[in-house]
Amino acid sequence: MDFLNTHLLSLILFLPTFAAVVILFLPSEESKLHRWFAFGASLIPFGLTLYLWNAFDPNRTGFQFQEQYAWYEAIGSNFHIGVDGISISMVLLTTFLTPLAILASFSVSDKTKAYFMLFLFLETGMLGVFMALDLLIFFVFWEIGLVPMYFLINQWGSANRNYASLKFMIYTMGGSLGLLLAIQMLGVLFGTYDLVTLYQNWNSLDSGTVLLGMPVHTVKTIAFWAFVIAFAIKVPLWPFHTWLPDAHTEAPTAGSMILAGVLLKLGAYGFIRLVLPFYPNEARMFSGALAFLAVAAIVFGAFASYAQTDFKRLVAYSSVNHMGFVVLGIAAAGLAAGTKDAHIAMSGAVLQMFNHGLSAAGMFFLVGVIYERTHTRDLNQFGGLFPLVPVYGGILIFTSMASLGLPGLNGFVSEFMVVRGAYPVLTVYTAVAMLGLLFTGAYILKGIKSVLHGPMNEHWAHGEHKLTEINTREILVMLPLMVLILILGIWPAWLVSVINQTVVALF
């Protein structure tokens, strides 16, 4: 038990990798074994996360369950991990979604061994980013996450997968360049990559200091934008978002679930963990620009989504729209740091990350369910399917409403908090963002209208094309998501209070 308590985070972090290595030694033909083993193995980190959540003390400030091992002593980088109220909610989201995504992948029959190994590696990569308290470790995990996702899209994706996976890879790595340079600069300047130490040293730098032959202000501005662009690509913020519809659309169902559910959050998490604490002044100075990009993502994302005829692309663009609210909250928190508005906006942003993880994963899965049966995602090919698949229809409407931000479900709470936090400081931006909120309704209803409602497309009603109802396994994927969506809509305090404590201490 003692070992468990002192190594809890490493266990959660590396168990998926360990499981992946075990899969390597399983016989290649036993697809069923791979599935069940991967599913079972992914449940352990989730169980441990629940234990972690329970043992976590939200009232203590700073990082908890810290572990530190010497890693790269020569340049002062340590393997340092820990969690606070913000990262623990992201860890929970990751370990919660991964088993569901694996369960959703049970219909994959091609190269299952490699598939499930990649999925488990991916989990380690994502968790590492959320836990890292060392910049270099952060960067390493940041990049590790890319590789499995690249192969998942490239090997198990649909028609245009080569283009999409390459775009995803190159684009994200392009952003990483600046990030790596900025990280190196910090490391060279202070001789350490430790976040907790850097927070203090970096911000206590005298503004008169000259760094690398430039005033500290200039250096900080350049480094700020290097960080921002890297994270903006990942979020993705307008106009860095066009990799997302391609990658999401081409990725296999479970890949899209994780991509939208967790990977996008890495970018937003980077803003919260690195950008705002390292560059409070720049964040305040450039909050208008950030808010502008966020609102552009909200409005243009909603419009672009409304324009789609491909169901999956429609959902993909909805992620641009929803993640815009996260960044709007972050921009407001940067501008109003230290005030109540900032706290509400930031808590709302983190909650929105969590909520979007649930509803986007659910939406992508539901698109996958119908795609698996009909082999088309073209909205014009559907129509009036509700009588054929009443259970699926009900679930789709429920999840769509969560995505739309219907009060009583989770999305509303976080959007309300972001709007409330941003309104007093970024009034005009918030007001314009409402246009995006309006069009959220338009594209969600368009999806429901084209798939479920209207005269039935008889093609799916009879014979070999007959559309079959959502099966038990698929319902079991949706059920936990739906329950959590509902709980968070009615009683968000259990999650928000944990986030809120950290937010108040940090911002």
Place this chain on the structure above:
Amino acid sequence: MTTENLIWLIPLPPLISFALIVLFTNKNKALSHTVAISAAFLSWLGAMIVFVRALGVEHFGEHPFASSINWLPTGDTWLKVGVLIDPLGAAVLFFVAWTILMIFLYSVGYHNFGQPAGDHDHAGLPPHGATVHGHTVLSVEPMYSRFFAFISLFAFGMFTLVVSDSLLTLFVGWEIMGLCSYLLIGFWYAKPSARAAGIKAFMTTRIGDVFMLLGIAFLYSVTGTLSFREIFTEEILHTLASVPSGVFGLSAAGLIGLLLFIGTVGKSAQFPLHVWLPDAMEGPTPVSAMIHAATMVSAGVYAVIRMFPLLSMDEKTMTVVAFIGAFTAIFAATIAVAQNDIKRVLAYSTISQLGFMIAALGIGAYVAAAFHLITHAFFKALLFLGSGSVIHGMEHGVFHTGNHKVDPQDMFNMGGLKDKMPITFWTFLIGGFALSGFPLVTAGFWSKDEILADAWGHHHYIVFATLAIAAFFTAFYTMRQITLTFLGSPRTEEAKHAHETPWTMTTPLVVLAFFAVTYGWVGIPEHFPVLGPLVNNNWFHDFVGHTLEHVPEAPEFSWIPLLTSLVVALGGLGLGWFVYKDVKSVEQDKFQISFLKNKYYFDELYEVVFINPAYWVAENVIYKFMDQGVIDGVLHIFGPVTDKIGSAIRNYFDVPVVNQFIGDGSAEVAWWFGKNLRPIQTGRIQQYFILSLVVIFVVGGLLYYILTLA
């Protein structure tokens, strides 16, 4: 149980009913409606107990039932949610509980419970009838259970809204109803028109909702609370009124009020967001009654009545409210005159009557607005259910003759239904007279009269005149409707075979008719000739007025508004009867003015100005041009450019410089040296020694020269 706890429980039964039906009982029709009606009954019971207890509390306005809990942590404080029943809440709860229960009961009959399943009925379409012993009879709704699930959720939303103590939970109930109205208007989702109507309703009201959300965010950031009781304190209201908002020269209170009011404009279908409501007639009739009378549109008016203390802090906002209300009242009333669909007449009449309430509020007639809200809820629910009963009776006739081309909703296919459907007729007559403000006996008279009296008494003559003319139109189109539907002789074979509806449908009509008459008597002004002294005091004004900190003064009694309302009501009714008593067909109707029939072409206008451009911009500008053209275009430049740079480096540096010059070049240099040095490598030791000596002398001499001379 304490009253506060009971209030918490009121919204729950319908929610549980919704969950039960969706998850478990949806296969069993009888069980589903039993669950739903029991839930509606439990909520009704709770509401009645709360109402009665509220009557027993002294100074209820100062000591309402209230309780709240922490809900959301916000920095170092909590956002609370809770319940509140004050006099206004109690009065609203009373009518909501009654109308909801009646509508639930009515739905059983309306959806043909007990009838056989249809021959060709299909989920998503209205039932088409079943053949029994060679006769076509009405068939049961294929999605019967689903209907009860949806209206249960709707009821949950409305009860939540009414018992809320804060704008946040009010908004929650508000939006849940928005969803339900979408689902219920589009209930027969396989019909493209129903599907479109549902989306139209959702999107139009959502325009209002996003403004309302902004208003809520604004209010919350300025005051730090959303609770009604905390906002409506002198101190906070004065702060709000004195802080400028920076927009249109409004105070913060004015701007917040305006934003919240836009929410109401959407929800209560006021001009210019009125377009969704007539289309909402695509839903089954009990839905129309739910939406138009009992719940959703009332919710909009209820919200502004709730926010009255805030709204009234800014004159400009109040002027806007009064203008929108009065304009809508007359605008919609004129459209109603030219409609032939029995439900559409009522739809426009609803828009118009809501305009009366909004206008009343805009001129500060707080109590009158609330009074008209309640009486209208009763008589409009009655009228909608009555029209549903008529349609149902007509469908009976249509099935009898088998001529499915006859529209059972078109009033020109009716006539003479008085004898076929007596209960429906008499109750409809009561409802119609209440709507027209038939003097003394009907509830509508007392509430409408109070609005006119207030407008006159507080010198809002323009509003007074507008509303008076609108009231005249109201009486006129109502009598037109009654005459065309019930009086005279049947104009079609189908009307001859119409049939009275079952008890589940007529009972609610009778109950609602009772309230459509008697509810007016609780609000008879004290100074009304003869009757005033008889009832001694105006109970409604006393009770609801105390919701506010400063109880509004009832206007002085004046004969002018009273005579006006008598003249417009009786004149309109009389004229309506006179013009339509002999009309045999639609060609003889002089009011089929296409401008009015087409609702002043607002649908077409919005289609051209907003809806089509929005999609065009989304598809062509934002998606195709911006994302795929500009952004991806720039990205796609990187590929070829990188490729070009790569080949340039290869062709102009790697190949000539690195490969040919450095790589190949160094090899060549080595080879050249090798070749040219070969002659001196003879293999003779003597030659090597001599060469070494020469080198040593030369190098030694050079070193000596450099070291000594330098």
